[in-house]
Every structure is written in structure tokens, then in C-alpha cells.
Amino acid sequence: MLEVFFLGTGGIMPTRERNVPSIALRYRGEIVLFDAGECTMRQMNTAKLSPMRVDKIFITHFHGDHYLGIPALIQTMNLWNREKPLHIFGPKYTFQFVQNLLNSGFFRPGFDIHVHELGETRLKFGDYEVWSFKVEHGIPALGYVFKEKDRRGKFLKEKLVEYGLSEGPILGKLEKEGQIERNGRIIRLEDVTGPRRKGLKVVYTGDTKPCERVRLFAERADLLIHEATYLNPKDRGESYHSTVEEACETAKRAKVKLLALFHRAFRYSYREYVEEALQICEGLGVNAVVPKDFDVITLKSGTWELKSILEEKQ
Ligand SMILES: [Zn+2]
Ligand SMILES: [Zn+2]
Structure with missing residues (x-):
């Protein structure tokens, strides 16, 4: 089982109803963070996710909406007397960012921070792998695949x-x-065992124009979290972002099981966006959702469920 917490689903700047990007994957007790926009620590508190369970943060690119929450995360970890190291992964400029951060003010964490600058690669961690791939955003930018290891079939x-x-x-x-x-x-x-069971696969694009690498890496994913900043090409203009239709087309070609539209621009209200977006996806025959902040998608092999943590609390 894998839980995907949408801590921030907006793009470019926060609004009253949504924060900037951050996604937390909870797998076997560990929390893996993908992007950490401003106020991610506060969003984690609300979601009751402890930063002490985070050992790895994967940053897609160095636009402020995707990484400015890291200083506060490190500060909180430090206040809670963290001792184990933290690993920060990202594209070119990750070293420079962490170095600048550690040289700012009197910022001195009492634990080690290991930096990993990535190109396209496959990282193996126990029961899962994380693959990075290049996307098209006008600056060095990566998308990521979280891939659970395939498991043996059941004993017969x-x-x-x-x-x-x-x-x-x-x-x-x-x-x-x-x-x-x-x-x-x-x-x-x-x-003496049945067919091997495919591990779960979740793909996150970060910010990108429609891009062939995404289709390739998202092949048959259980969940593709694709940025879909704009509802139409006119609003998108020349920017390196995607429209809903483009995200849907990629999802369709990659035969993904579920598409989550992400990083919608602050100009659209949720209602305006969701109505039009789901209509577009339905028209293309793509199974899609538009998660709000604090929605959680729970994936098990072959099934998924979307719930809001906020509603659960009431
Ligand atoms: Zn962004
Ligand atoms: Zn960006």
C-alpha cells in the first residue's frame, strides 16, 4: 500500500485555498517528499506527518514554489533534535542551494545533510526505487518515478x-x-508460486511543457501526477507549462491507470477548473482526478481511493 498526500496543489504562488507544490509519499512508515514549497512544514503538521520520518527530499527544480519550504523543514528537524542525516536530491544547482542555505544567517543544523545532484538515473532503496528523468521547463528540471519493487507471486x-x-x-x-x-x-x-506481482508505480512530472520523456517514464503507471497549470493554450502562452488537455493526452498515450492534475494556476477557482478539466479528461477517455490540498490517494495493487484528511477529522 502506498499513500500519496497532496500537501500543496497550486502553482506559482499560494492562494487562500491551496498551497504551493509538495507531495508526501508514505510507504512502510517512511515519508518521501517530492518538492517542498513554502509552508510545507505547516502543511505536514496539519496532515499529521512528522518531518522526523523524512530521510529523502526530491526537488524537481529551483523555482521558488518548489523548494522554499526546505529551510523551515530543516529548522523544525533541528528543533526536534534530529540526529540522522537528511538526503536532498535534485537537478543541477542543488549543491549551490544547500550551500547558500547553510551559509545564511546562523543556520547550523546538528545533523548531516547529504546532497545528490542528479541527471537521469535510477536510485535503489530497499523495497523501492526512485528514477529521475529530464523534463522541459526552460531551466534544469527533473520528474521522478517512485517504483515499488515487483514481488513474488503468492504461494500456491x-x-x-x-x-x-x-x-x-x-x-x-x-x-x-x-x-x-x-x-x-x-x-x-x-x-510453487503464482505470477509475480507488479510493484506500484507513481510518477510526478514537476513543472514541464508536454514532453516525450514523461510519456516514456510514465508507461503504465498506477498514478501520474502531471502538472496542468492551464486550462487552455491561450492562458499558457509561451510559458514552459502544460494544459489539461496535454496532460491528458500524455496520460492516455502512456496508458496510466489514474491521472492527477496538479499545479493549477492561481487564476482559476477550484470549481471553475475542476468542471472544465474533468470534462476534457472524460472526452479523451482518461480516468482523472483533481486533488485539493490535504487529499490523499491510497494505492493498492489494482485499486485506488481518494479521501480528504480534513473531512476525516470533522
Ligand atoms: Zn511551479
Ligand atoms: Zn517552475
Whole structure:
């Protein structure tokens, strides 16, 4: 199970109803942050997500709406006597940003900050990987894929009986070693398990013009969080952003299961945007949602659910 918390869904500048971008993925107790716009710490407090559970922050690019919340996050971690290191990942200029931050004022965290400047790469972390890919935003900018590792299929009872495997320890050994020898016969894990289960895949574009790399990396994703700043090309003008229709077309071509439209411009009210956006998506046959701040999408293999944390509290 994977939970995607939308801490800030607006773009460019905050409004009364929505904060600037930040997405928190909660997976097996860990919180992984993707972008941290201004006031992300406050949004985390409201969502009851502790920054002490954050070890990794992935920044898409250095426009203020995507990273200015990092100083406050570090400050809070420091106030809470954090000791474990924090890893900040991002495109070119991430080193420079962290260095400038640590040289500003009397800002001295008591824990280590490790900086990782990325191009297109695959990072492996235990049960999941994060892949970075280049997008088109006029400045160095990355999108990210969070990919849960594929898991083995379920043990098949009838196969276990057939091979005479019933004891727990022998199954543990089979799982660990991939194969075992029993009465002179080799039994492989695949012989007694069903088809492998695909790990969940969530893709976040950050800010970008429509871009072929997104389609490639979002292939068959469970969730594509695509920026869709504008409702139409006229509003977008020459800026390096996407329209709803362009985000939908990419989602359709990549055969994603669910599209979340993100980073809508402050000029649109939620109601105005959501009505038109969902109509466009429906017209293209794309399964889409427009998350508000504090909405959470819970993904399990093959299913998803969207709920607001705020409504839950009432
Ligand atoms: Zn932005
Ligand atoms: Zn931007």
C-alpha cells in the first residue's frame, strides 16, 4: 500500500485555498517528499506527518514554489533534535542551494545533510526505487518515478502439497535462496508460486511543457501526477507549462491507470477548473482526478481511493 498526500496543489504562488507544490509519499512508515514549497512544514503538521520520518527530499527544480519550504523543514528537524542525516536530491544547482542555505544567517543544523545532484538515473532503496528523468521547463528540471519493487507471486497451496512443502522454515529457505533440493529434486520458487506481482508505480512530472520523456517514464503507471497549470493554450502562452488537455493526452498515450492534475494556476477557482478539466479528461477517455490540498490517494495493487484528511477529522 502506498499513500500519496497532496500537501500543496497550486502553482506559482499560494492562494487562500491551496498551497504551493509538495507531495508526501508514505510507504512502510517512511515519508518521501517530492518538492517542498513554502509552508510545507505547516502543511505536514496539519496532515499529521512528522518531518522526523523524512530521510529523502526530491526537488524537481529551483523555482521558488518548489523548494522554499526546505529551510523551515530543516529548522523544525533541528528543533526536534534530529540526529540522522537528511538526503536532498535534485537537478543541477542543488549543491549551490544547500550551500547558500547553510551559509545564511546562523543556520547550523546538528545533523548531516547529504546532497545528490542528479541527471537521469535510477536510485535503489530497499523495497523501492526512485528514477529521475529530464523534463522541459526552460531551466534544469527533473520528474521522478517512485517504483515499488515487483514481488513474488503468492504461494500456491496445491503446488506446495504436490511438492510436499508444508513447513514454514523450508518455505523461508526457498524464498531466500530461490531454490532448494528435496529428495534429490530441485524445487524453484517459481514452481510453487503464482505470477509475480507488479510493484506500484507513481510518477510526478514537476513543472514541464508536454514532453516525450514523461510519456516514456510514465508507461503504465498506477498514478501520474502531471502538472496542468492551464486550462487552455491561450492562458499558457509561451510559458514552459502544460494544459489539461496535454496532460491528458500524455496520460492516455502512456496508458496510466489514474491521472492527477496538479499545479493549477492561481487564476482559476477550484470549481471553475475542476468542471472544465474533468470534462476534457472524460472526452479523451482518461480516468482523472483533481486533488485539493490535504487529499490523499491510497494505492493498492489494482485499486485506488481518494479521501480528504480534513473531512476525516470533522
Ligand atoms: Zn511551479
Ligand atoms: Zn517552475
